[in-house]
Amino acid sequence: MTMAHDCPVPVFVLGTPPKDFGLSKAEVAQAARFFAARSQRRLADAPMWHEVAVHLIHDAQSDEMHRAIMNIAGATDVITQAYDAIPPEEPGLYGELFVNVDQARRAAPKRKGWSAAKELLLYVAHGMDHLSGADDHAPADYARMRRRELGWLAKWRGALTLLAAMTTLALWSEPGATFIDNGGFEKLSGARQATRWHYSRRGWTAAEGVGVNDSRALVYANADPALETAPWQFVDFEKGHPHVISADVQIEGTLQGTGEGAYVAAEWLDEKGNRVAEVRTKALRTSGEGWRHVSAVSGPVPDSAVRCRVSFGVTKGCMGHVVFDNVRFARWYTPRLTGLSTSAPDNQAAEGEIDVIADLDATDADLAAHKAFFSWRGADGRTHTVSPDERNAERAQITLRVRDLAVGPSQIAFVLFRPNGEIDARRELTFVRQAVRR
Ligand SMILES: [Ca+2]
Numbered sequence: 001m002t003m004a005h006d007c008p009v010p011v012f013v014l015g016t017p018p019k020d021f022g023l024s025k026a027e028v029a030q031a032a033r034f035f036a037a038r039s040q041r042r043l044a045d046a047p048m049w050h051e052v053a054v055h056l057i058h059d060a061q062s063d064e065m066h067r068a069i070m071n072i073a074g075a076t077d078v079i080t081q082a083y084d085a086i087p088p089e090e091p092g093l094y095g096e097l098f099v100n101v102d103q104a105r106r107a108a109p110k111r112k113g114w115s116a117a118k119e120l121l122l123y124v125a126h127g128m129d130h131l132s133g134a135d136d137h138a139p140a141d142y143a144r145m146r147r148r149e150l151g152w153l154a155k156w157r158g159a160l161t162l163l164a165a166m167t168t169l170a171l172w173s174e175p176g177a178t179f180i181d182n183g184g185f186e187k188l189s190g191a192r193q194a195t196r197w198h199y200s201r202r203g204w205t206a207a208e209g210v211g212v213n214d215s216r217a218l219v220y221a222n223a224d225p226a227l228e229t230a231p232w233q234f235v236d237f238e239k240g241h242p243h244v245i246s247a248d249v250q251i252e253g254t255l256q257g258t259g260e261g262a263y264v265a266a267e268w269l270d271e272k273g274n275r276v277a278e279v280r281t282k283a284l285r286t287s288g289e290g291w292r293h294v295s296a297v298s299g300p301v302p303d304s305a306v307r308c309r310v311s312f313g314v315t316k317g318c319m320g321h322v323v324f325d326n327v328r329f330a331r332w333y334t335p336r337l338t339g340l341s342t343s344a345p346d347n348q349a350a351e352g353e354i355d356v357i358a359d360l361d362a363t364d365a366d367l368a369a370h371k372a373f374f375s376w377r378g379a380d381g382r383t384h385t386v387s388p389d390e391r392n393a394e395r396a397q398i399t400l401r402v403r404d405l406a407v408g409p410s411q412i413a414f415v416l417f418r419p420n421g422e423i424d425a426r427r428e429l430t431f432v433r434q435a436v437r438r
Contacts (some may be wrong), residue, residue: 007050009036009344010254012288015056018101023117026231028054029186029288030096031121036130048092050085051254052131054124055098062100080130088210099129118153122202125149134326135306153177154386174279179235180310183247185211185218194218211292211325212248214359220322221315224432225257235329237268239301242332244293245279247312250323251287259317261285266363268305276304283315291325297332335362335370339412349402350434357389358396358427370416370424374398376431377410405433 006340011032015036017023033055040046057065062075069079079098104120111119124181129145185194185208192208193199196216211217218231245359247264255261261283269276273377279298310329314322341347354372374396375385388396396414413428 003226008050009033009040011036011052011054011288011370013054013056013289014428015101017056017120018105019115021101021117022115026289027376028121028124029256029368030031031156032124033130035125035152036131038129038152038155038267039132039134042134046132048090049131050090050094052095052097052128054127055096056101056120057098059100059102059218062098062103065098065179070351075100075103077107078127081126082131082281093131094209095127095131097124097131099123099127110289118157122149122153123158124159125152171254178328178330179237180329181233181235183329184325185216188216194231196233198233199231211323215325217323217325219342220262220313222325223320224258225317228259228313228316230311232311235266235308235310235409237301237305237329238285238331239303239305242300243279243298243308243329244295244332245292245298245310245327245329247281247288247327248291248293248325249284250286250291252321254286255314255318256318256320257318257320259283259315261318262312262314262322262324264296264312264324264327266298266308266310268301269309270304271306276302285318331371334424336358337414337416337425337427340372340412340429342412342429342431344431346432347429348432348434349434351402352364353399353401354431356398356400356412356414360391360393362393372396372415374412374414376400376412377406378404379406405431406433408432 011029012034013025013029016025017028024171032052034295036049036052057317059075062079063073065079066072066074066076068263068272069081071347077100083094083096085094100123101116101120104123105116108116108119113213116204123380126149128146130136130299133150134141134145136145138396180195180398184193185197187195188208189195194208207219209217220231243266245254245264245266249264251262263281264282265278265280267275270276277298281296284292284294287438295430308329310327312324312327314320337358338361339357341357341359343355343357356376358372358374362402372391373385373387375383378384388398390397409430409432411428413426415426
């Protein structure tokens with residue numbers, strides 16, 4: 001069961017957030033998944049969450065649902081329903097949230113520094129909180145729930161800021177060089193099979209599918225849960241260095257069965273064919289409403305390795321349709337972050353501009369393989385994240401105005417990210433913005 005709890009909760013959003021909320025349906029779904037995972041994790045013996053549907057509705061439907069379910073007239077913010085499994089469904093939780101967008105629009109202006117989008121997400125968080133059994137009948141319980149939900153919302157917004165910073169850093173993109181041949185599945189043989197991939201015919205089928213940007217992709221459908229076979233190819237590699245494996249994955253709904261899910265893997269074999277090293281991405285049971293990018297970085301490849309095999313598919317026990325595209329495998333470069341400093345003496349200044357400098361020991365390829373940014377606490381009380389103004393193999397640098405920083409001591413950090421969002425290296429320093437003497 002531990003494994004099942006690590007799987008993302010399948011959450012579906014029905015309906016569309018109003019345009020003026022500035023929130024996409026995909027963002028609502030991502031936030032809902034984030035809250036669902038936190039709610040589920042609250043209890044050690046939580047049941048398996050199979051599926052949660054989030055309905056975005058208006059006053060009229062909210063009133064109707066409210067009467068039907070709770071026998072109360074009038075629209076409300078969110079109505080939560082939890083259902084038990086109906087055999088032969090697996091035991092566990094199936095939930096439904098009815099979230100009222102009209103109520104979010106009405107309530108938001110009553111809170112300072114709040115928006116309709118935040119209010120809407122707060123309702124989603126509240127519904128998810130109820131699904132793990134939280135009860136708000138007593139005022140103290142309600143306050144406890146609200147604090148927890150605001151905490152989830154703050155964490156989610158922090159995650160959003162991070163994602164936005166990462167996706168805007170086009171220069172710090174994934175490595176271009178890959179040892180995979182036909183990883184995008186564009187080349188087909190006469191039999192319309194993707195060339196260069198070895199196929200084993202038993203237990204599963206591979207067919208042409210629609211990939212990223214309407215390109216070709218490979219659809220993997222496992223028909224026999226007892227078997228685990230997958231398309232594969234031998235690839236080049238460099239001994240003594242880590243390697244990165246990644247792919248774009250799309251799953252129709254949720255994979256059925258008991259296995260971990262869809263994955264991409266590389267394994268290194270010695271002279272005798274024994275496996276001496278392996279790297280595997282996190283397995284997915286659902287991809288939500290679109291494509292998910294998965295990646296993982298191996299340790300340094302041992303000297304005994306003579307061959308490397310890359311494969312993808314679904315683990316034993318899992319059944320369903322998975323579309324794979326852009327399977328990549330390349331050497332992973334690790335830049336070293338050797339220092340972080342500012343141009344101000346003793347990292348203190350009252351006004352003017354300061355340079356913040358991260359010292360790197362890297363190559364150009366390292367830079368292409370990493371995302372990076374500086375972050376600091378601003379005078380406006382918010383944490384700011386920005387890409388470097390300048391960077392090369394030796395350093396990354398930004399220039400900040402002292403008056404934009406928080407008064408007194410605050411942390412300035414520099415972070416290097418792997419393509420999958422894991423932190424590779426981080427340094428921080430304490431900067432003191434001194435009061436101006438007049
Ligand atoms: Ca493709």
